[in-house]
Amino acid sequence: MTKMPALSACHSDPATYPPGIAFMDGQYLPISEAKISVLDNGFLHSDATYDVVHVWKGAFFRLDDHLDRFFSGMEKLHMSIPFGRAEVIEILHNCVALSGLEDAYVEFICTRGTSPTFSRDPRDAVNRFIAFAIPFGSVANPEQMSRGLHAAITEFVRIPPSSVDPTVKNYHWLDLVKGLYAAYAQGAETAILLDANGNIAEGPGFNVFAVKDGKISTPKSGVLMGITRQTIFDLCAELQITCAAHDLAPSELRAADEVFVTSTAGGVMPVTKIDETSIGTGSVGPLTNEITEAYWRMHENDRFRQAIRYP
Ligand code: PLP
DSSP states (O other): OOOOOSOOSOOOOTTTOOSOEEEETTEEEEGGGOOOOTTOHHHHHOOEEEEEEEEETTEEESHHHHHHHHHHHHHHTTOOOSOOHHHHHHHHHHHHHHHTOSSEEEEEEEEEEEOTTOOSOGGGSEEEEEEEEEEOOOSSOHHHHHHOEEEEEEEEEOOOTTTSOTTSOOOOOHHHHHHHHHHHHTTOSEEEEEOTTSSBOOBTTBEEEEEETTEEEEOOSSSOOOHHHHHHHHHHHHHTOOEEEOOOOHHHHHTOSEEEEEETTTEEEEEEEETTEEOTTSSOOHHHHHHHHHHHHHTTOTTTEEEOOOO
């Protein structure tokens, strides 16, 4: 088991780092001191998997689902860490407790790590586990949350599932970052990428949903199976709203009554403009509002929340 150190608050250089606490190489550290080797293949080759869970009002939301995805990703990448599930849970609780944060963005990572001979064979590397808790972050800022994001559908294709398995949460983000710069160049705030068939895929850190005639749809494949995406399916079942996963053409998204995107970083976030087209009435729609309220209400349900254990 990991030992809880006598760190009481988030000591950080506010000019460079947000406040927060990290765990790496067996130690809890202020986030400003959590540094990775330049020889780690997670850094050199994006050879890593990770997950992000949030803490809201002092409790993790759907931690079990995030852990399932993380452990399954490690297995698919032939990675292993010297901690079992219970120990990872303990480390995550400790990072949040030490940070003193009520609402937090909690990331945990397994990198391929390093090998003493700088071997090209990934089997020679010692995998590294890192976790950290920093203040809750969102894809959309408060202004964008209330008036809706302006997104651009870029011509860029999200890295195809035949190249990188999107069900393994990964750092293959150069396509997403390229999309962001293209979006900024046309005055938009975020980007939506296509799949290899020209259908909607996903954006930088979020899944995409369209509402048409009271029914909700989202891309079926080629995307991360987001935990928030799953939450939308769960909520729709409860609220008796039809929600289906299928191919979604860019024209369908532009013609939707409402569009929203979902992420652990922010929850349900409205989109009211795509390229030059206003979506629906151009303001946040009623179904998006209903789902957003239900999403935050679900955080109070004991089935999905796990209160932070303070020592
Ligand atoms: N798609 C991508 C590429 C992501 O990186 C993320 C989250 O970071 C999502 C979708 C949304 O996933 P989740 O709801 O699990 O946060």
